[in-house]
Amino acid sequence: MIGRRDLAAGALSLPAARAAAQGNWPDRPVTIVVPSAPGGSLDTLTRLLAEGLREPLGQTVVVENRAGAGGAIGADYVAKSPADSNRFLAGAVHHTILPAVQRVPYDSERDLVPVTDIASSPNALIVPAASPVRTVAELVAGLKAGTVPRDYATGGNGTLHHLTGALFGEAAGVELTPIHYRGSAPAITDLVAGRVPFFFETLPSAAQQIRGGTVRAIAVTSATRAPSLPDVPTMTESGFPSIQVETWYGLLGPRGTPEVVAARLRDAVARALATSPMRAAWEQNGVSGGGKPVADFAAMWRSELAAWTARARSARLSPE
Structure with missing residues (x-):
């Protein structure tokens, strides 16, 4: 039969066992x-x-x-x-x-x-390789003229892609519609296929597609140019200093x-x-x-x- 003293000893041993x-x-x-x-x-x-x-x-x-x-x-x-x-x-x-x-x-x-x-x-603003857009200024001009659809890809509601796109639309004076995906991978798939016009994506996810030539980076959102994309200007250089996120x-x-x-x-x-x-x-x-x-x-x-x-x-x- 187990007495109270034995039960107390057992109870005391549990924290000691957990700590060990x-x-x-x-x-x-x-x-x-x-x-x-x-x-x-x-x-x-x-x-x-x-x-x-x-x-x-x-x-x-x-x-x-x-x-x-x-x-x-x-x-x-x-x-x-x-x-x-x-x-x-x-x-x-x-x-x-x-x-x-x-x-x-x-x-x-x-x-x-x-x-x-x-x-x-840093994040990169990327467009499909087949897109005629080569600069942020061209993207904004196309959005305002209606030659570029006013929607953009995100990796989901509440992601950095989502909010960066919303801030960009506000700064550019264009009302944009986010297209939410269940992560970056399916969003990039649709971007490559031309189903969405642009995407603010992280470099680790975009790097392979950029190197492979299936998408084009037209800006980065960091304060300075990314070492891996030295020829790509920052959003600040492109006229949007408020879009500076990492x-x-x-x-x-x-x-x-x-x-x-x-x-x-x-x-x-x-x-x-x-x-x-x-x-x-x-x-x-x-x-x-x-x-x-x-x-x-x-x-x-x-x-x-x-x-x-x-x-x-x-x-x-x-x-x-």
Whole structure:
């Protein structure tokens, strides 16, 4: 028969056992949830990172795609996961925009814990290779004259593609209609086919198509020209200084993620990103950086939530 003293000892042993397990984390495979369709920039970078994490973590790292709602479905899945589930979100700037333009079933500040950033990248304004448009000025002229359709591709409602296009339309004085896709990959497919006229896409996703000649980059949204596209002007150079945005990517855990686990994952990411193969992969995909101190990444997360709320108001967008 088990007495009260035995029960108390058993209860006390549970936190100790959990702490020991966390100290040895991970003791089973780790899952990184990509909240978009396979083939987009976030998916591409996450799969490269997952491979690079195998050695420093000593475990298999599984990538799971849960697309939809501009990234909210995957984010909600992670936000509502148990803190000891070994499940993390491959998040991006999109996740600081979402609460400003659509209702999400989780609290972005409370339910997701910033762990570490992994990369950042400028975006490129791309058009189909067959398009006669070669400059931003020509695009605006075509939109105003009606020779270019007044719609544009996005990777989903609430994504950076969506809001950048809305801000561009406002700055150009043209009312544009977003065409939402379930991620970047299907959006680029339709862009290449000429079904949509333009797309503000991240370089990792657009780079292969640009190199292959199926799409044309006519501007980048960074403050300076992208090293991988030195001949492509910035939006500022093209007359639109207000369109200056960057895509950043990072890992987030569910609320209650133990700091010892987050620290271990941060260390593994830093070690992976420091290897020659990962540095080469990041350069090839037109991204850089990663590994900010957690305080910096958490502060950026909070400031981006506030900044994109203000930008959404400026573009007259509100949660639907």
